[in-house]
Each structure stands twice: as structure tokens, then as C-alpha cells.
Amino acid sequence: MATLQASIASVEEETLKGTKNSLKTVFEIAAAMTSDDARAYQEKHTSAPAKYLVALVLCCTYLKEEKYIEALALAKNTFEDIGGGNSRILDGIVARLWGVARIASSKTGEDMLEAYMLALAINREYKNTESITVLINAALLNLKEREMYDEAYTFLKHTKLPEGADVGESSVFYYLSSIVYLMAGEYATAEKTITQAIVKSTNTAFTLDCRKVYVLASMHQGKHPNRSFFQTHHGLEHYQKVLLSIKSCSLEIFYQAAEDSKDAFKSDGLWQAVLRLEGAVQKEHVRRIGTVYSKISLGAIAQMLGVSEESAVFLLQKALSEGVIAGFIDTEAREYVSTEKSRREQQSLKIEEMLGIANTLTMLKKHEEAKKKTLEEMKTDMAYNEYQM
Structure with a gap:
């Protein structure tokens, strides 16, 4: 195949530019070949760096044919072969091989977290920007899939993207980071981070996934996107229904709306974040009470919220500290006094x-x-x- 031969010629220049040029059409080449075709090229090219490029093409054909075990095994063997010979010139190839390993391992169920961490340390020594970025995202994805958000939060606090990171990989990093912050209850940080992901995103479907996180982060803060937002950005119908249920100030309506779209939320990987919005329902109810009543007893508020008086006081104090309402609690009179006016x-x-x-x-x-x-x-x-x- 002429295109593959041209890519091999580019990578054999053994320069950063040559490697980048050789990778431009890798996925198109793999899409047009079978694994048998790729293996034939592998037998012809047994010296570095050409054999690493051919190995990458073969890995991609394995993924296309859903031969995940073979793809993962070849990727691992190639990493071992590269070994101490790893360098910035091979960075692009190594990064894509780790991408293959992540996809294949997620299909086979093999836990690669330890391998990601070890490779991350090695590639940081070589300052391989592409590999570092891919490995950071692979580790975050691994932790997210296993719902290990505490560990992901700790990892994130000691991790930052290298300078010059790929725009696409950067957007994925910000997306994954925003979910970690969302699950950690740092909603303002989650909103800020997911906004960065949206700005950097170059894929329509991925941007939609980002907007789902954005809506959740906003709702957790008591911010309600208006109707025109949902009309402009299609595919957010399930999240709009949840927002309407929050505005109803009824936990029963909220739970029903969440349950009706449970499969969609689980598919998005955001089911737990949606369930946590029950606090937003109570916050909205408290906000309305604080806006409507200039003075109201704590017992009446507790009855409206369907909680104990102690819980009502806690919710009021939280709303006051967050600036949701303006007023104070008169502990002697056992009532809330609004200063909204x-x-x-x-x-x-x-x-x-x-x-x-x-x-x-x-x-x-x-x-x-x-x-x-x-x-x-x-x-x-x-x-x-x-x-x-």
C-alpha cells in the first residue's frame, strides 16, 4: 500500500517532524487493511522505528476486528521492545499504542492502572508530552469506570497537563476532571473545568457530553439554565426534565423524573451525580420560602420541607452561607426573618x-x-x- 510505504519512509527519518507526518494517516491505513495484510508488512519491517509504526497499524486493525486480546498483547510486547530506547522521537507512536492498550483492556477487563502509573513516571523523565497526556487520561478513565472517585481526586490534585498538550486530549482531561470535581462536591470548580473542555472540544458528540456535566454542575449550585439553552443545545431533554422537577420543589417529582431517565443517566456515567441533586430540590424550596415570607416560624419551614426542625435550621444556615437567601435565624423566637427587601x-x-x-x-x-x-x-x-x- 503506497500510503503505508510513505508513512514508513517518514518515520525512518527519525525526526519529530517525520514521526508526526507518518502518523497523519495511520487510522485511515488501518481502516483499509485487514490484520493479515498488516502482519505481512510486519514480517518485512523488522528494524526500528519502522517496526513500531507497523505494530501500531496492526494493533488498530485488531481493534477494528474486535480482536482485543491480540491488540493488547501486541501493544505490551511493543512497549517492552522499545524499553530504554524510548525517546521524544517515538512519543507519538507510544502515545497511540497506549491509547490502543486502554481501549483493548477496557474490553477484556484487564486492570492496567499500575501499568499506566509506571509508564507515566517513565515518560515524564523523557518529557514525552503526548504519552504523558494519554496516560493521565487513561488513569482517570480507569478510576472513573470503577467509580473510584476519591482516588481519582487525589490523583488529580497531584497532576497537571504538560505544556503543549494536544487540544483533543486536553478537552478529554478537562471533561474527566470536571466529573471528579462534581463527585467531590466542588461544583464551582467542576463548572469552570467543564467550560474549558467545551471550549477545547472539536467533536459535536463529545461537546454534548460536556454540556450534560455543565448542566449538572450548574444545577448543583442552584443555577438554572433557561429554556433557550435547552432549545439551542439538543440532546439534553432528560436533564431539562430533572431541572423542571427541581423547580417543583418536590422530592417525589424529582425522584420520579430521575427514575424515568435512569438508563440514560447511567449510560452517560452521571447517575450518581443526578441522585445527589436532591439537595438542589431542598435548596430551591428554601430559596422560595426565603423570598416569599418576610417572617416565618422554623416549625412551619420544617413542615413545608418535610424534615425535622433541626434539619430545617441546617438547610437555612447552609442557604444563608451560600447567599441563596438573605436574612437571619432568630433563635429566641424560633423563626426566620428575611432581609430580601x-x-x-x-x-x-x-x-x-x-x-x-x-x-x-x-x-x-x-x-x-x-x-x-x-x-x-x-x-x-x-x-x-x-x-x-
């Missing part, structure tokens, strides 16, 4: 002050008296300007 008035006063400063600056700039506009006039102007935009 005064907070809104303060915000309104701040707006008036800012408008006053704006009018003053306008007058100074023009060196002439300027008629001070009222708040209503300024709002009308702003609305008109937004319409013009």
Missing part, C-alpha cells in the same frame, strides 16, 4: 448612585450642564440601546 433596596440605591456618577462624568466631559436623567429614563434608554444592538 432591604437587600433589593440597597441594590436599587447603588444603581441610583452609579447613574448619578455617570451623569456627572457626562457633564464634565462636555463642559456644559447636563440634565440629570431619572432612573426610569435611564432604563428606557438602556432598553432602546439593547433593542438597537
Whole structure:
């Protein structure tokens, strides 16, 4: 095959550029060949680095033919053959071989975590950027599949992507990291991280998976994406139903909505994160109580929430600390007192002050008296300007 011969010629240059050029069409070559064809090339090329490239092509044909045991065995043998001869020139080939090993091991059920960690240490010595990134993602995927989120969190705290990491692999890293943070209860960090994954993503299907995590991270913080968000980004219907159930402030409705889409959430690997949203239901209920009532007894709040009075106090304190509601708990009177109205008035006063400063600056700039506009006039102007935009 002419394309494979050209790739072999490129890798035999033994330069970084040559290796990169040789890898551009590897997957297309494997898609057009059978494992028998690839083995025939393997017999002809027995010297490095050509034999490593051919081994990679053969591994890919094994994956295509669902011969996962053979693919994993060949990848392992190639790693042993490369051994101390590993170098930055072979980085691209080694990285893709580890990708093969990850896919094959997930199909065969073999635990490769220890191998990933050992290889990660070795490749860090050689500063092999591509291999390091692939191995970090492989380790995170391994821990995620086994739901070992505490271990994944510890690993993540001592890991960072190398400079110049591939954009695609970087987006996968941020996606996996966001799930770990989500399960650790660090929802703001999860939202920030998944946003980075969305920005770097170049695949539509993968971007959709990222948006699912984004929606969950937002809902856990009490942020509710609006209807236009779901209309713009299709494929999030199950998550929209969960959001609507949260807004109902009913745990019964929430559990039913979660159960109705259980298979979809499990398929996304986010079932546990969805179940944890029961706290968001209570948070939304507390927010509404704090907004509607200026003063209400703790017993009445407990009855509305369907919890004990002690639990109601805990939920109120948590909502107050997070800024979900504004007020205080009167322990002597055993009631909650809202200060939402005064907070809104303060915000309104701040707006008036800012408008006053704006009018003053306008007058100074023009060196002439300027008629001070009222708040209503300024709002009308702003609305008109937004319409013009």
C-alpha cells in the first residue's frame, strides 16, 4: 500500500517532524487493511522505528476486528521492545499504542492502572508530552469506570497537563476532571473545568457530553439554565426534565423524573451525580420560602420541607452561607426573618448612585450642564440601546 510505504519512509527519518507526518494517516491505513495484510508488512519491517509504526497499524486493525486480546498483547510486547530506547522521537507512536492498550483492556477487563502509573513516571523523565497526556487520561478513565472517585481526586490534585498538550486530549482531561470535581462536591470548580473542555472540544458528540456535566454542575449550585439553552443545545431533554422537577420543589417529582431517565443517566456515567441533586430540590424550596415570607416560624419551614426542625435550621444556615437567601435565624423566637427587601433596596440605591456618577462624568466631559436623567429614563434608554444592538 503506497500510503503505508510513505508513512514508513517518514518515520525512518527519525525526526519529530517525520514521526508526526507518518502518523497523519495511520487510522485511515488501518481502516483499509485487514490484520493479515498488516502482519505481512510486519514480517518485512523488522528494524526500528519502522517496526513500531507497523505494530501500531496492526494493533488498530485488531481493534477494528474486535480482536482485543491480540491488540493488547501486541501493544505490551511493543512497549517492552522499545524499553530504554524510548525517546521524544517515538512519543507519538507510544502515545497511540497506549491509547490502543486502554481501549483493548477496557474490553477484556484487564486492570492496567499500575501499568499506566509506571509508564507515566517513565515518560515524564523523557518529557514525552503526548504519552504523558494519554496516560493521565487513561488513569482517570480507569478510576472513573470503577467509580473510584476519591482516588481519582487525589490523583488529580497531584497532576497537571504538560505544556503543549494536544487540544483533543486536553478537552478529554478537562471533561474527566470536571466529573471528579462534581463527585467531590466542588461544583464551582467542576463548572469552570467543564467550560474549558467545551471550549477545547472539536467533536459535536463529545461537546454534548460536556454540556450534560455543565448542566449538572450548574444545577448543583442552584443555577438554572433557561429554556433557550435547552432549545439551542439538543440532546439534553432528560436533564431539562430533572431541572423542571427541581423547580417543583418536590422530592417525589424529582425522584420520579430521575427514575424515568435512569438508563440514560447511567449510560452517560452521571447517575450518581443526578441522585445527589436532591439537595438542589431542598435548596430551591428554601430559596422560595426565603423570598416569599418576610417572617416565618422554623416549625412551619420544617413542615413545608418535610424534615425535622433541626434539619430545617441546617438547610437555612447552609442557604444563608451560600447567599441563596438573605436574612437571619432568630433563635429566641424560633423563626426566620428575611432581609430580601432591604437587600433589593440597597441594590436599587447603588444603581441610583452609579447613574448619578455617570451623569456627572457626562457633564464634565462636555463642559456644559447636563440634565440629570431619572432612573426610569435611564432604563428606557438602556432598553432602546439593547433593542438597537
